Amino acid sequence: MVEGRILIAGVMLLIFATMVGFAATYPGEARLLPLVIGIPGLVLCIIQFVIELRMKPADVEKVFTPEDRMAELKMFGWFSVFVFGIILFGFPYAAPIIVALYLHFSWGEKWYVSLGAAAFAWAVLHGIFDYVLGLPLFEGLVNQWIEGLVNQWIYG
Amino acid sequence: MSFEVAIAALVGLLTSPYIVMLMVIGVLVGIFMGIAPGVGGKLGLVLLIPFVYGMDPLAGAVFLLSMHAVVHTAGAVTSIVLGVPGEGATAATVLDGYAMTKKGLPGRALGASFGASLAGSISGAIFLGASLGILEPLILSFSPAEFFLLAILGITFIATLSGKSMIKGLIVGFFGLMVSFVGLDPSTGIPRFSGDLLFLWDGVDIITAILAFFAIPEMISLGVSRETFAAGVKERQNIPYSQVWQGLGDVVRHRWLVLRVSLLVAAIGVIPGLGGDAASWMAYGHTVQSSKNPETFGTGRVEGVIGAETGTCAKEGGSLLPTLFFGVPGSSGMAIMLGAFLMLGLQPGPAMLTEHLDVVWSLIWSLAVANIMCVAILLACAPWISSLAYVKTSLMVPIVLVFAILGCYIGQNAWENLVLIFFMGGLGYMFKRHDWPRAPFVIGVILGKIAEDSLLKALAIFGIEFFFRPLSLVLIAMIIGSIVFYFYRARNGKAIIAHG
Numbered sequence: 098m099v100e101g102r103i104l105i106a107g108v109m110l111l112i113f114a115t116m117v118g119f120a121a122t123y124p125g126e127a128r129l130l131p132l133v134i135g136i137p138g139l140v141l142c143i144i145q146f147v148i149e150l151r152m153k154p155a156d157v158e159k160v161f162t163p164e165d166r167m168a169e170l171k172m173f174g175w176f177s178v179f180v181f182g183i184i185l186f187g188f189p190y191a192a193p194i195i196v197a198l199y200l201h202f203s204w205g206e207k208w209y210v211s212l213g214a215a216a217f218a219w220a221v222l223h224g225i226f227d228y229v230l231g232l233p234l235f236e237g238l239v240n241q242w243i244e245g246l247v248n249q250w251i252y253g
Numbered sequence: 254m255s256f257e258v259a260i261a262a263l264v265g266l267l268t269s270p271y272i273v274m275l276m277v278i279g280v281l282v283g284i285f286m287g288i289a290p291g292v293g294g295k296l297g298l299v300l301l302i303p304f305v306y307g308m309d310p311l312a313g314a315v316f317l318l319s320m321h322a323v324v325h326t327a328g329a330v331t332s333i334v335l336g337v338p339g340e341g342a343t344a345a346t347v348l349d350g351y352a353m354t355k356k357g358l359p360g361r362a363l364g365a366s367f368g369a370s371l372a373g374s375i376s377g378a379i380f381l382g383a384s385l386g387i388l389e390p391l392i393l394s395f396s397p398a399e400f401f402l403l404a405i406l407g408i409t410f411i412a413t414l415s416g417k418s419m420i421k422g423l424i425v426g427f428f429g430l431m432v433s434f435v436g437l438d439p440s441t442g443i444p445r446f447s448g449d450l451l452f453l454w455d456g457v458d459i460i461t462a463i464l465a466f467f468a469i470p471e472m473i474s475l476g477v478s479r480e481t482f483a484a485g486v487k488e489r490q491n492i493p494y495s496q497v498w499q500g501l502g503d504v505v506r507h508r509w510l511v512l513r514v515s516l517l518v519a520a521i522g523v524i525p526g527l528g529g530d531a532a533s534w535m536a537y538g539h540t541v542q543s544s545k546n547p548e549t550f551g552t553g554r555v556e557g558v559i560g561a562e563t564g565t566c567a568k569e570g571g572s573l574l575p576t577l578f579f580g581v582p583g584s585s586g587m588a589i590m591l592g593a594f595l596m597l598g599l600q601p602g603p604a605m606l607t608e609h610l611d612v613v614w615s616l617i618w619s620l621a622v623a624n625i626m627c628v629a630i631l632l633a634c635a636p637w638i639s640s641l642a643y644v645k646t647s648l649m650v651p652i653v654l655v656f657a658i659l660g661c662y663i664g665q666n667a668w669e670n671l672v673l674i675f676f677m678g679g680l681g682y683m684f685k686r687h688d689w690p691r692a693p694f695v696i697g698v699i700l701g702k703i704a705e706d707s708l709l710k711a712l713a714i715f716g717i718e719f720f721f722r723p724l725s726l727v728l729i730a731m732i733i734g735s736i737v738f739y740f741y742r743a744r745n746g747k748a749i750i751a752h753g
Contacts, residue, residue: 102687109424116431119446127438127445130705131431138427172476178673179654184668188659194652204647214648218655226659235668249293
């Protein structure tokens with residue numbers, strides 16, 4: 098299994114290579130600074146990647162256990178549920194529900210605690226951001242799609 | 254004459270119950286705007302402008318300025334206690350402030366932060382008052398050439414904030430610069446690194462980038478480790494006032510740092526277009542660079558908090574100067590303020606100095622008085638605010654995640670920023686996990702756009718000769734001096750390291 102430190106160096110190398118590749122296709126002034134910054138960045142990424150490859154496991158300060166990795170995977174899973182849940186179903190609906198589910202299933206909190214935190218999130222989102230500040234909360238792609246369908250059905 | 258006007262303006266401000274009431278409301282709103290991630294002073298101004306329609310010009314301007322002046326002061330609360338910066342300017346405070354919270358010293362960090370904010374805002378106001386009429390020729394002599402070189406000077410601080418590995422720091426800083434190039438090219442108008450994604454044509458939202466690199470990694474990390482915010486402390490502690498006073502005492506102890514940073518940043522704030530975010534990072538960079546033990550920054554050094562917070566607040570006084578006297582905003586917040594001034598019937602320009610000096614002094618005083626009010630409120634609440642660090646992590650992680658995600662949405666009303674925060678947040682966590690510094694990224698993102706815009710304009714106006722303008726030569730000398738200083742200290746075993 099590829100170690101995380103090598104993976105992150107590789108990811109940065111890939112990002113810089115891609116950006117420099119794109120920058121090279123831009124005309125004159127548009128590529129000036131991206132190349133001036135990107136090429137040294139790419140060289141540094143290659144150096145760092147080689148350093149990470151040559152580094153012996155004994156030189157690495159932090160050791161991650163399989164349990165750590167599993168905990169990280171679970172947390173990333175929940176983070177993606179938060180982000181994509183909100184993208185699909187919006188802040189007003191998804192955010193409080195995911196807060197409650199996360200607290201109950203990930204932390205083992207009792208339902209009344211989970212629902213209380215969800216109610217707090219809902220109250221702040223609606224009460225302060227929506228009602229007091231008048232900032233429209235994103236309603237989610239699925240909700241927008243359903244709303245479009247309903248409008249189409251009603252108004253033809 | 255000017256002294257009498259200044260005193261009369263202060264008396265007028267403090268003896269008007271109507272204006273004092275407006276200031277209190279402005280300060281309370283500003284505290285909320287500062288604490289809510291992603292809301293910030295600019296959005297706060299936009300939201301409050303409708304409320305000042307038809308108001309007396311001075312009262313309206315004082316109200317808005319009071320709100321705007323305290324946003325950064327309050328923004329330090331989430332940066333220190335939760336590791337979640339409200340905006341770019343307060344992100345520098347996270348580095349040492351949050352580290353102090355992890356050590357069980359949130360009260361001291363907050364005390365230092367509030368004290369430094371107060372000292373910074375008062376110094377900024379004094380700087381503004383003292384420099385009335387003196388700085389005009391200097392400000393007008395700044396061209397894109399000098400903006401470019403100032404941005405480069407800021408970028409040299411990337412080395413200072415690079416952590417144990419300068420290569421990693423430079424990669425992350427360069428990555429920030431590359432990210433700042435995303436969007437329409439200012440000279441040709443072609444989209445760079447953004448393809449057909451319209452939301453990226455204006456560039457990557459700075460708030461999204463900052464929340465992704467600071468707030469999200471902290472929350473994921475807490476979700477994985479299940480520690481409290483004050484992870485270094487085994488048991489919940491009551492935060493005594495003595496800890497807060499200790500923080501305030503630290504500000505007095507480091508008064509020369511406060512003075513140096515205030516002058517540096519107030520002067521930077523005067524320069525239109527450079528922006529407050531850049532000023533606060535330069536202040537932090539200077540604090541680290543001028544320390545005898547730079548390697549300990551980022552691990553909970555109180556000077557880091559003091560430097561960053563002094564810088565964040567001192568620049569407000571400076572940035573008000575070009576806004577008032579030349580109609581040229583010193584920062585993006587001041588650009589909105591300029592619109593509000595015009596709407597209220599205050600016509601910025603040199604005539605402000607000759608015909609409306611009383612108004613000018615009232616605004617200068619309102620900056621200082623609003624911060625005194627804000628700091629008094631926050632100090633009174635500091636032990637309770639600090640105890641947020643001991644709230645159950647299980648409750649804080651999902652709530653903060655939701656508001657961080659909301660913060661990146663409301664800045665541009667673009668749901669696509671949520672996708673951005675997902676990937677950038679993941680990358681930010683990997684950086685944190687494998688000891689890659691994150692601060693250089695923020696410097697790169699903030700200064701990259703300014704550097705590129707200014708370089709293109711300077712080349713168009715002066716050609717390559719812009720490097721030989723007198724002011725350019727001074728700035729080039731400062732840049733070279735900054736780099737030489739870095740290597741000198743590195744060679745003498747004082748490798749300048751700050752864990753970003």
